[in-house]
Amino acid sequence: MKIGILGVGHIGKTLAQRLAQARHSVKVANSRGPDTIAPDVLAYGAHAVTTEEALAEVDAVILSIPLGRIADVAPLIARLSDETVVIDTSNYYPFRDDKIEAIEAGQVESLWVAEQLGRPIAKAWNAIGSVSLAHKAAPAGTASRIAIPVAADRENDREVALALVNDSGFDGFDAGSLADSWHQQPGAPAYCTDLTREEMGPALIAAEKARLPKRRDLGVAVMQERLGDGTTNPDADWGVRLVRAINM
Numbered sequence: 001m002k003i004g005i006l007g008v009g010h011i012g013k014t015l016a017q018r019l020a021q022a023r024h025s026v027k028v029a030n031s032r033g034p035d036t037i038a039p040d041v042l043a044y045g046a047h048a049v050t051t052e053e054a055l056a057e058v059d060a061v062i063l064s065i066p067l068g069r070i071a072d073v074a075p076l077i078a079r080l081s082d083e084t085v086v087i088d089t090s091n092y093y094p095f096r097d098d099k100i101e102a103i104e105a106g107q108v109e110s111l112w113v114a115e116q117l118g119r120p121i122a123k124a125w126n127a128i129g130s131v132s133l134a135h136k137a138a139p140a141g142t143a144s145r146i147a148i149p150v151a152a153d154r155e156n157d158r159e160v161a162l163a164l165v166n167d168s169g170f171d172g173f174d175a176g177s178l179a180d181s182w183h184q185q186p187g188a189p190a191y192c193t194d195l196t197r198e199e200m201g202p203a204l205i206a207a208e209k210a211r212l213p214k215r216r217d218l219g220v221a222v223m224q225e226r227l228g229d230g231t232t233n234p235d236a237d238w239g240v241r242l243v244r245a246i247n248m
């Protein structure tokens with residue numbers, strides 16, 4: 001597939017590497033220009049381009065930017081054809097994204113993103129920590145392969161996102177509609193807890209919506225206390241142990 005990725009931070013960098021390794025044609029961009037993209041992002045054949053170029057003539061777009069920056073890219077996304085599959089990896093963290101009243105009032109994060117963009121999206125890769133994404137990929141069929149939930153409203157969006165999750169080294173797990181995607185938001189048992197396909201279904205069902213924000217914020221508070229800020233990502237085992245203790 002021809003894929004454009006906006007955002008080459010913790011998550012976007014690994015997706016650029018993996019999807020290029022899987023022989024997709026990958027273009028990547030950030031807001032500061034192609035010259036600022038580190039060479040390791042491009043190690044497997046992805047090309048650094050401008051944001052406009054990243055979205056030109058692609059089958060799928062992956063947004064891997066902070067949720068609070070979604071509005072910045074909305075005008076560019078509005079130019080895409082209706083058939084283009086837009087997959088968003090974002091999560092709402094008030095300390096980073098500033099308070100978004102609609103989400104604070106209970107709007108499902110992916111529905112808020114779809115509303116900002118004025119189009120359907122798929123939600124994927126939001127519920128795996130960046131270190132697990134980078135280091136815990138496994139070939140399809142591996143018994144302990146980690147599953148990643150995928151939510152979408154359109155069948156093609158769902159199928160493409162599930163296939164690309166598989167190509168990134170993880171089992172894509174159909175988690176239903178965008179309206180249901182709060183089951184994979186921060187604070188949920190399925191969020192960043194590195195579960196297998198068998199474990200993922202029950203974990204999604206076990207989510208309790210009213211508890212998610214408190215559990216999300218507890219996780220951030222512990223990470224800030226132990227790591228010094230809210231942007232350093234913990235090593236995978238420590239991070240997964242912490243989030244399992246709080247969310248499951």
Ligand SMILES: NC(=O)c1ccc[n+]([C@@H]2O[C@H](COP(=O)([O-])OP(=O)(O)OC[C@H]3O[C@@H](n4cnc5c(N)ncnc54)[C@H](OP(=O)(O)O)[C@@H]3O)[C@@H](O)[C@H]2O)c1
Pocket residue numbers: 006007008009010011012029030031032051064065066067069072073089090091092125126127128129130131233
């Ligand atoms: N970190 C995790 O473990 C994790 C796990 C799952 C999901 N997520 C979610 O995935 C998203 C990305 O997370 P991350 O940790 O990868 O973030 P990050 O490391 O801060 O990287 C964000 C990337 O987005 C780019 N960016 C920001 N605004 C942009 C714009 N307007 N146009 C184009 N590029 C832009 C940044 O580059 P410039 O600033 O140079 O433009 C940077 O490359 C977030 O919503 C996050 O909540 C994160």
